């Protein structure tokens with residue numbers, strides 16, 4: 815779907831967020847500046863989390879609101895084995911939380927199968943195309959619920 819601006823992004827986030835549940839892993843695919851972090855922040859706001867922009871370059875950020883969110887940015891990984899230095903099973907198989915991944919390809923080989931893969935393409939300064947890939951069972955459920 816085409817998103818014209820940040821306001822549209824917030825609306826999209828607020829339509830998606832209520833469909834998410836504990837155990838979900840959302841993988842955000844997109845170039846630098848596509849809007850992955852911005853989308854996580856909008857989704858987090860739905861759950862009453864307002865401090866989800868980290869000033870540091872942490873690999874894992876944990877936010878607590880109506881739900882717990884794990885936000886992982888694997889951009890700085892040199893190898894997927896860097897995951898062995900963190901408690902990746904907690905994040906990739908969250909029991910009482912939702913996980914958002916950025917640059918998940920850097921964790922290839924360790925990733926869970928049933929992620930919700932969302933692609934963000936930058937079409938213009940504020941225009942984005944957002945696609946929930948129909949490639950997993952959970953993503954298909956979400957797409958059905960969204961009427962996609």
Ligand SMILES: Nc1ncnc2c1ncn2[C@@H]1O[C@H](COP(=O)(O)OP(=O)(O)OP(=O)(O)O)[C@@H](O)[C@H]1O
Pocket residue numbers: 817818819820823844845846847848849850851852853916939940941942
């Ligand atoms: N419709 C839109 N959706 C998302 N971001 C937008 C939109 N319009 C403008 N932006 C701006 O684009 C920038 C996206 O940056 P953001 O950090 O979210 O990207 P990112 O994909 O997380 O990049 P990185 O991989 O470097 O972390 C922000 O400054 C945001 O305000």
